[in-house]
Amino acid sequence: MVCKLSTRLMNICVASFCKVQQLERAEAVIVDAIRLGTLPDVVTYNTLVAAYCRFVDLDAGYSILNRMTEAGIYPNVITYNSLIAGASNRSLLSRCFELFDEMIMLGITPDVWSYNTLMHCFFKLKKLDEADKVFDDILMSKLSPCSTTFNTIFNGLCKNGHANNALKLYRYYKKNGFIPQLITYNILIDGLCKSGRLRAARWVLKELGESNLEPNASTYTTVMKYCFRSGQFEEGMEVFYEMKNKGYTYDAFSYCTVSSAFAKIGRLEEAHKCYELMVEKGIELDIVCYNILVNMYCIGGRLEEVYNLLNEIEQAGLKCDEYTHTTLIDGLCRAGNIDGALKHLRYMDTLGFDSNLVAYNCMVDRLCKAGYINKALKIFGTMDVRDCITYTSLVHNLCKERRFFTASKVLLACLNQGMKVFRPTQRVVLKGLRSSGLDSEARKLQAKIRLARILQ
């Protein structure tokens, strides 16, 4: 009984240190406990696995699994769920599946948490059918889906551009007894805002207002961002102040949202002030905060300082991501250094990011605007992946140069891919073709546009 109590006490101490990222002290507690005759149990090791996955890396978490096995303690479903979650959070998605299989091979039965995380992974990989199969597996097994299962589905649908379906499903489950939580509302409001379903987003927000739940910092940041995106700057700032009045302390999320909104409308001093406040409040800067600062300097043409900042990022032990590089490429173009931007784009290609699409889109647009439209067309020709922004940008710039025939060809290629170009741009192409006497090309394009609208 005494031993049991001391194991519990040891685990409480270990968990407390792990929670505040003091892993060495957590380990020291275990060493002391062993010296006093208390051995760590599965709970101790699971706490360490979760902490190492969270604060160090997946391999560090996995090495704890080896340590516990050597100590004769067998992992359980919680051990593996922590490892799977660790892999998922670090976007090591193939590792998630490997760990899931490993768990089953060891005879450990997955629980609803394991399935939820697995489903989340499939959504991250945009494999909606596979995610759906996991949900079927939950239903077919003796497990019951929990609120996180439903929230994971809503979130996965929203993140994959199906906010509408998420909303429909939410209504259906709500009718059948699902009780929404604050996180459910936050997921739906954000998803609907991002997909432009603003009326529906307001409706869900109203539903939240009528519920007994109180919006939190996450809700406020989402709504604030929607205001900024739709050009309602003052309204966005009102949300920011309301958030403070409600007693929420600003965090990196809210500061970043406001700072980038200021930068976007050219109020760089105020944008920088937000950043300074963030530092003053002791908020640890992550790569997103730095990216906003990089963008701020790029907009202000302070390229020298951007390079200093890149060093600072490295010194802080952070890694530049695709946002950092894309922002820098755009900044170089903005400063007229097209060659430097092209060179950096090539360099970015070697870094192995999942997608350099935005960087390429920046390059295409900036090349056009700098008068190098043929160079832009050449880059466009080398792109493996294009989206509606690539096409819209190129078509728009070709029209500005009165190259309507080429614009029409690019637009047709876009429609053939099942993508849309901004409607006013489509009209400019048609008008331009007709005014240039290219009536048959105009008719062909018009027919294609109509067909594309029907097929939408």
Next chain:
DNA sequence: GTAGGGTTAG
């Protein structure tokens, strides 16, 4: 031990 908000381009 799972799920939500912040950064880039038209």
